[in-house]
Amino acid sequence: MIDMSKVVTPAELAEKFETDGRTVRKFLRSITPRDEQPGKGGRWSIDGTAKNVNKLRKQFSDWHQKQLEERAERAAKAAAEAAESEVDEVEDEVETD
Numbered sequence: 001m002i003d004m005s006k007v008v009t010p011a012e013l014a015e016k017f018e019t020d021g022r023t024v025r026k027f028l029r030s031i032t033p034r035d036e037q038p039g040k041g042g043r044w045s046i047d048g049t050a051k052n053v054n055k056l057r058k059q060f061s062d063w064h065q066k067q068l069e070e071r072a073e074r075a076a077k078a079a080a081e082a083a084e085s086e087v088d089e090v091e092d093e094v095e096t097d
Contacts, residue, residue: 008048
């Protein structure tokens with residue numbers, strides 16, 4: 001059971017993690033089963049004990065690193081596709097001349 005005197009909000013957790021509330025809420029949704037998430041307009045009740053915050057910090061760090069890697073992969077793929085598209089356009093121009 002959560003000690004209500006140690007409950008923190010996503011904004012407070014974000015401050016501890018040096019990020020923003022939106023990112024923390026995304027993270028919380030990713031680690032919380034759907035049926036345990038607060039509904040629309042609901043409030044997160046996060047156990048703010050030092051042990052739990054440290055556990056969440058480690059999970060957040062791993063999750064955030066994975067997000068950054070996936071973003072870099074998508075950017076590299078998009079750049080490769082754009083370069084390929086440019087080559088195709090140049091080849092089409094050469095063939096029509």
